[in-house]
Amino acid sequence: MYTRKKGTNLLDVQEMNRSLLIKLLRSNNVWTRAGLAKATGLKRATISNIINDFLDWGLVNEIGILYGEKNRRSIGISLRSDKYRVIGVRLSRNFFSIGLFDLAGVEYSYKVEKIDALAGPDIALKKIKKEITNLVEKNRQQKKIIGIGIAIPGPYFRNEGRIVLMTEFPGWDKISIKNELKKAFDIPVYFEHDANAAAIAEWWYGTHSRESGTLIFIFITEGVGSGIVIDGNLYRGNLGIAGEIGHTTVKADGPKCECGNNGCLEHYCSTIALVREVKNGLINYPQSILNKDYSVNSIFSAFNSEDKLADKVIKEFLKFLGYGIVNVVNSFNPDLVIIGGEIIQAGPKLLEILKSSVKEHLLPEIYNNTILEFSSLKSDEVVLGASLIAINKVLQNLSLLKEHLNI
Amino acid sequence: MYTRKKGTNLLDVQEMNRSLLIKLLRSNNVWTRAGLAKATGLKRATISNIINDFLDWGLVNEIGILYGEKNRRSIGISLRSDKYRVIGVRLSRNFFSIGLFDLAGVEYSYKVEKIDALAGPDIALKKIKKEITNLVEKNRQQKKIIGIGIAIPGPYFRNEGRIVLMTEFPGWDKISIKNELKKAFDIPVYFEHDANAAAIAEWWYGTHSRESGTLIFIFITEGVGSGIVIDGNLYRGNLGIAGEIGHTTVKADGPKCECGNNGCLEHYCSTIALVREVKNGLINYPQSILNKDYSVNSIFSAFNSEDKLADKVIKEFLKFLGYGIVNVVNSFNPDLVIIGGEIIQAGPKLLEILKSSVKEHLLPEIYNNTILEFSSLKSDEVVLGASLIAINKVLQNLSLLKEHLNI
DNA sequence: AATGAATGTTAAATTAATTTACAAATAAAT
DNA sequence: ATTTATTTGTAAATTAATTTAACATTCATT
Numbered sequence: 001m002y003t004r005k006k007g008t009n010l011l012d013v014q015e016m017n018r019s020l021l022i023k024l025l026r027s028n029n030v031w032t033r034a035g036l037a038k039a040t041g042l043k044r045a046t047i048s049n050i051i052n053d054f055l056d057w058g059l060v061n062e063i064g065i066l067y068g069e070k071n072r073r074s075i076g077i078s079l080r081s082d083k084y085r086v087i088g089v090r091l092s093r094n095f096f097s098i099g100l101f102d103l104a105g106v107e108y109s110y111k112v113e114k115i116d117a118l119a120g121p122d123i124a125l126k127k128i129k130k131e132i133t134n135l136v137e138k139n140r141q142q143k144k145i146i147g148i149g150i151a152i153p154g155p156y157f158r159n160e161g162r163i164v165l166m167t168e169f170p171g172w173d174k175i176s177i178k179n180e181l182k183k184a185f186d187i188p189v190y191f192e193h194d195a196n197a198a199a200i201a202e203w204w205y206g207t208h209s210r211e212s213g214t215l216i217f218i219f220i221t222e223g224v225g226s227g228i229v230i231d232g233n234l235y236r237g238n239l240g241i242a243g244e245i246g247h248t249t250v251k252a253d254g255p256k257c258e259c260g261n262n263g264c265l266e267h268y269c270s271t272i273a274l275v276r277e278v279k280n281g282l283i284n285y286p287q288s289i290l291n292k293d294y295s296v297n298s299i300f301s302a303f304n305s306e307d308k309l310a311d312k313v314i315k316e317f318l319k320f321l322g323y324g325i326v327n328v329v330n331s332f333n334p335d336l337v338i339i340g341g342e343i344i345q346a347g348p349k350l351l352e353i354l355k356s357s358v359k360e361h362l363l364p365e366i367y368n369n370t371i372l373e374f375s376s377l378k379s380d381e382v383v384l385g386a387s388l389i390a391i392n393k394v395l396q397n398l399s400l401l402k403e404h405l406n407i
Numbered sequence: 408m409y410t411r412k413k414g415t416n417l418l419d420v421q422e423m424n425r426s427l428l429i430k431l432l433r434s435n436n437v438w439t440r441a442g443l444a445k446a447t448g449l450k451r452a453t454i455s456n457i458i459n460d461f462l463d464w465g466l467v468n469e470i471g472i473l474y475g476e477k478n479r480r481s482i483g484i485s486l487r488s489d490k491y492r493v494i495g496v497r498l499s500r501n502f503f504s505i506g507l508f509d510l511a512g513v514e515y516s517y518k519v520e521k522i523d524a525l526a527g528p529d530i531a532l533k534k535i536k537k538e539i540t541n542l543v544e545k546n547r548q549q550k551k552i553i554g555i556g557i558a559i560p561g562p563y564f565r566n567e568g569r570i571v572l573m574t575e576f577p578g579w580d581k582i583s584i585k586n587e588l589k590k591a592f593d594i595p596v597y598f599e600h601d602a603n604a605a606a607i608a609e610w611w612y613g614t615h616s617r618e619s620g621t622l623i624f625i626f627i628t629e630g631v632g633s634g635i636v637i638d639g640n641l642y643r644g645n646l647g648i649a650g651e652i653g654h655t656t657v658k659a660d661g662p663k664c665e666c667g668n669n670g671c672l673e674h675y676c677s678t679i680a681l682v683r684e685v686k687n688g689l690i691n692y693p694q695s696i697l698n699k700d701y702s703v704n705s706i707f708s709a710f711n712s713e714d715k716l717a718d719k720v721i722k723e724f725l726k727f728l729g730y731g732i733v734n735v736v737n738s739f740n741p742d743l744v745i746i747g748g749e750i751i752q753a754g755p756k757l758l759e760i761l762k763s764s765v766k767e768h769l770l771p772e773i774y775n776n777t778i779l780e781f782s783s784l785k786s787d788e789v790v791l792g793a794s795l796i797a798i799n800k801v802l803q804n805l806s807l808l809k810e811h812l813n814i
Numbered sequence: 815a816a817t818g819a820a821t822g823t824t825a826a827a828t829t830a831a832t833t834t835a836c837a838a839a840t841a842a843a844t
Numbered sequence: 845a846t847t848t849a850t851t852t853g854t855a856a857a858t859t860a861a862t863t864t865a866a867c868a869t870t871c872a873t874t
Contacts, residue, residue: 009449013420237621238777
């Protein structure tokens with residue numbers, strides 16, 4: 001629902017300019033007052049006032065001497081990103097991962113633990129709570145943890161805190177994870193679904209970091225989802241389920257999906273689909289090296305060593321993924337489409353085939369103006385994204401930030 | 408490409424608040440100073456200052472006495488929308504329409520003229536220029552025309568001013584209509600493609616006027632396109648071609664389209680497709696009343712009088728349109744999906760079947776939170792939208808407005 | 815008839831950015 | 845080497861927008 005904007009007063013001006021400076025300070029490691037003045041159009045005196053406040057608050061540091069235009073000396077200004085910590089948690093079907101990050105997204109600890117989501121939420125939630133408690137206790141004497149971001153497999157109705165359409169997660173749709181965790185800790189807990197978290201991580205720290213107008217992050221694991229970042233902000237739609245491309249039809253006469261739809265992209269383009277198709281294809285390809293082991297990684301290595309079955313299955317997979325991407329491109333007209341999730345472990349050969357499939361089905365003028373790449377984030381992009389949800393909540397809200405700074 | 412925000416100063420505050428007031432004044436017919444103060448959160452003194460300026464500028468009128476809260480007297484304030492005129496033009500394959508509107512979207516004249524776009528742009532452009540000249544001349548002594556909005560069939564690359572993928576428009580991709588018209592008149596000319604224009608008209612003046620967070624306007628004529636309005640603004644994407652759902656795949660093994668893609672929605676869901684399928688089906692339905700006349704309107708009336716062939720063809724059409732809508736809903740998660748174009752002349756029976764098709768393929772929680780309706784705008788919504796493009800340019804840009812007001 | 819609340823205006827107060835002036839540092843010109 | 849110009853940063857005065865506060869009207873309520 002469209003909400004009416006409020007009027008602006010002087011305090012809002014201050015807040016806007018200070019938030020803008022924080023945003024800029026996040027984007028480069030080191031700034032100078034003069035550089036900030038140029039970038040914002042604000043006068044040097046204004047910048048000085050604000051930065052000196054930031055210094056008083058302990059929000060920024062002056063770090064040595066820089067040489068600016070015409071080699072004039074100037075004072076380096078840097079956000080004290082390591083002053084606080086946030087926790088990022090990724091919940092998945094058979095594991096969860098948890099990381100400790102500073103406000104610049106630097107990782108200080110990381111851990112993966114196996115769980116069995118099929119066994120219901122009780123044990124898994126207990127384990128997650130224990131790990132969070134551990135991190136909180138360990139850091140109590142040192143850096144303050146100011147937020148917890150949780151990424152869960154989507155879709156997820158934002159206002160209710162429940163998981164929807166997760167048939168592999170029996171029992172999880174009955175509870176509100178958000179409330180469960182909110183009441184367990186005295187630290188603010190923020191939620192996002194995994195593809196959105198990965199998308200925001202990509203926007204902030206990917207190869208084309210903070211340059212994209214519309215970024216679509218296509219997240220392929222046991223399902224297919226996507227996160228949409230428009231001008232740096234997640235686009236969520238009415239109920240928060242925008243980007244659910246796994247349940248868009250790419251084959252009108254395709255099989256019925258649990259979501260009610262037919263020929264869903266997810267039916268063709270998930271690791272589950274890969275394994276299923278390999279399994280089904282073994283009869284016709286008895287000589288395939290996948291005969292004994294058809295795990296996802298085996299399929300990828302078989303594909304890269306020219307196994308006939310793997311080649312056939314993955315090319316079919318990519319045909320449909322190509323359609324999915326073409327649909328997203330013609331719908332959203334993004335400048336950046338990033339592929340993430342288990343699938344990218346298959347390596348560059350897969351990307352090349354995918355690209356040629358997409359190119360074939362798009363107008364050249366569109367294809368040539370759309371970047372299609374694998375995610376460049378090596379480590380667990382979802383956990384990083386989960387932490388960024390918490391980081392952004394704090395750093396994009398001046399009054400919340402002041403609260404943490406005790407101002 | 409993501410562009411960096413600039414800092415805010417006092418002049419910006421003034422501009423923001425004045426623009427906000429204009430926005431509110433547009434949305435209701437009559438306001439009071441106290442009402443504007445409540446709506447914006449600004450103080451009554453501030454509102455008085457701004458409104459009194461607006462009175463000086465001749466931008467608003469005080470119109471009599473209203474009775475506000477607790478029945479206290481107050482002064483009605485109303486935007487002088489009839490002070491200026493804008494021209495809206497809709498270019499189509501075999502006709503163009505042109506309308507004269509005031510700043511509230513009230514129509515003062517309207518005309519449709521046949522053209523043959525197949526014969527190239529020369530004659531058509533000449534006719535359009537002539538009609539624009541007529542309106543300009545006729546109004547020279549009375550109301551000033553401050554903008555011309557042109558809606559052309561999409562897609563359309565914004566920065567180049569050329570029409571792309573319009574195989575039915577030979578020669579039109581060679582010229583820039585924008586430049587042609589820009590140099591012909593001394594009035595600012597603004598461009599938009601037809602689905603976007605209709606979408607913005609719907610957002611402003613449709614049944615759910617100015618309430619929608621994400622509105623998708625699906626425009627079905629000889630092709631299928633859509634316009635996307637997020638928080639009252641058109642979402643255009645990287646090249647301005649967002650919403651090109653006509654060229655999204657709904658049937659992976661479907662026929663090759665001119666765009667390069669396979670099984671495009673447009674192949675199944677356009678009036679061209681309707682006529683084609685009726686034509687092809689006549690052999691099996693010799694008793695159909697469509698035997699002699701298979702124009703679009705005949706097909707619709709045959710459908711409504713239970714003709715077997717029309718029924719079969721339209722139900723197939725709606726099956727695919729249903730997939731298209733489901734895809735859009737799962738991708739954008741809009742709160743409002745509006746169907747427009749020739750297709751809605753088929754009436755409520757078609758809508759009911761479409762709705763049940765969409766309902767069948769969406770999760771109930773999503774379907775129940777998404778409004779799906781025919782456009783409520785009776786008259787030519789594209790021309791109205793074209794004029795709104797011009798109106799919005801002026802009313803959403805204070806300095807442009809001041810220029811027109813000679814301030 | 816007295817009281818209280820809503821509407822609108824006016825003048826003073828407030829406050830954030832700007833303007834102006836200045837000092838320090840350094841490059842470029844002489 | 846000296847002078848000049850430019851960049852960076854700070855400090856005080858100014859500007860300009862909203863807010864605050866005080867007041868007059870108007871009308872409902874008691």
